[in-house]
Amino acid sequence: MNTQITAQPKLYIGIDIHKRSWKIDCATELFSGKSFTMPPKPELLRDYVLKHFTDYEVSTAYEAGCCGYYAHRAFKSYGWRSLVVNPADIHRKGKEKYTKTDKIDAQLISRELKDGRLDSIVVPDIEREQLRSLFRRRNDLVKDYRRVKSYIKMQLLYFGISIPEEFDNDHWSHNFRSWLDGIVFDYPTARESLSSRMRSFRFIDKELREVSTKMRAYCRKHYKNDYYLLRSIPGIGGIVACGILCELGDLRRFNNIKHLAGYVGLAPGIHQSGDSQKSTGITMRAHRLMRSYFIEASWQSIRTDPVMQAYYRTHIGKNVKTIIIKVARKLLSRTLGVIKTGIPYEIGVVE
Structure with a gap:
């Protein structure tokens, strides 16, 4: 009986990256995985794949961390699909939450990659x-x-x-x-x-x-155009504008304010069970540096912009911290608006 290959075989590689070594776990559709340790050099992993998994469609994933994106860029140059993932997005079942080794971490990444449950963070140029x-x-x-x-x-x-x-x-x-x-x-x-x-x-x-x-x-x-668009917003000075351009990148990649607020960490947390629902404050998952910058900028904004000041005064009597978070989200909305439209903000114009 003649057999024919109807689809290209796929290889899934989970990598636990460290300074001195990488822990590798390889899996395909047919076997669960093989783990080994190797020096931290992308070209050595490429040689291993070419030797043992010729003509496989390769996907790799590793956790974002101190080792940056050089490995990701090397894998992409080999024609592989590469993901850099947030460690919090890697699902752990049962006792996996309480047992942690480099081997287990690599196995978890390859398993989640194989099951299609991983999304990459945005890798900057x-x-x-x-x-x-x-x-x-x-x-x-x-x-x-x-x-x-x-x-x-x-x-x-x-x-x-x-x-x-x-x-x-x-x-x-x-x-x-x-x-x-x-x-x-x-x-x-x-x-x-x-x-x-x-x-x-x-x-x-x-x-x-x-x-x-x-x-x-x-x-x-x-980044002249975006820089001066951001500077037109009361409360956003030169340093905050630079922070937005450096840390958040091109804001046009965000679909809406909900998407951006979730990324920065100015989205509300909600806990609901049956008929009981309560707010848990702002979400714990955040870009903490930029969230702090927007909150600091909000204090300046309510001093210099009458519209923002009026918005702040309508909430007087509530918790001050809660109010300034509302102002910060409104400031974040303005930031996205001026970048999306390309129109500088005008002080005193009601939104």
Whole structure:
């Protein structure tokens, strides 16, 4: 009896990626899987597939994480279907929730890939990915900036030194810095400790300014149209506009505000059982960095835009945190609107 191949055989590869090694699990329609460990090099996996699974249609998947997208781009260049998935989207059954090894993780990924239950996150192009690294570097510098300022204030408090009233605010003027440089301690060791912290403060302050300037300049040059559309919205300054372009990418890929709000994390959570239904607040799943930026921008928006201010006042009496989340979602809706339409926002125009 002659047999004929009626469909191209398929290979599903789940990968648990780490810095020094990859755990691989291979599965086809006919067998459940074979697991092995290999060095973290895409070309070695390609050689293995060409040797053992010639003429197979290959699909790969791995969890998004610290190793980025270089493996995904390599797999795509081989003509394979490749997915980079959110770890939270990988379904775990029963005891799988309480047992975790690299082998089990790879098996789960290949199983879910084979069953067609995995969706890839949006993989940015290389230009936007590298721009994103600059934005995140700035965010790290902001954390370091706040930390070193706290250390300096902590040292003053520890030694019982009161900050003059005219300097006791978040803005550290040149006069305040000069005052800090002039503080005299009983022994030179404490003076050197404060001087060391001031050197760190000045270095971080300079780096933060330079990184912020270069990031804004790049966005103005390469994403000029979208950058100025975003800047037309009250509350969205240069840094927030850069954050939207870096972290969210092209907003035109979102179908509607519900889609975008779910991605950023400004969608309401709901729990319903029978006739009982209650709100659980905003969803836990979020792009936490951009959600915080939109919430901060909302406070500025209600100060500068009469429409947003009126919207805020209609909810006075409720929980302030709840109100500002509503304002942030409205601001997010404006953001999507100006990008989709290509029309700058006009202050005072009722939506």
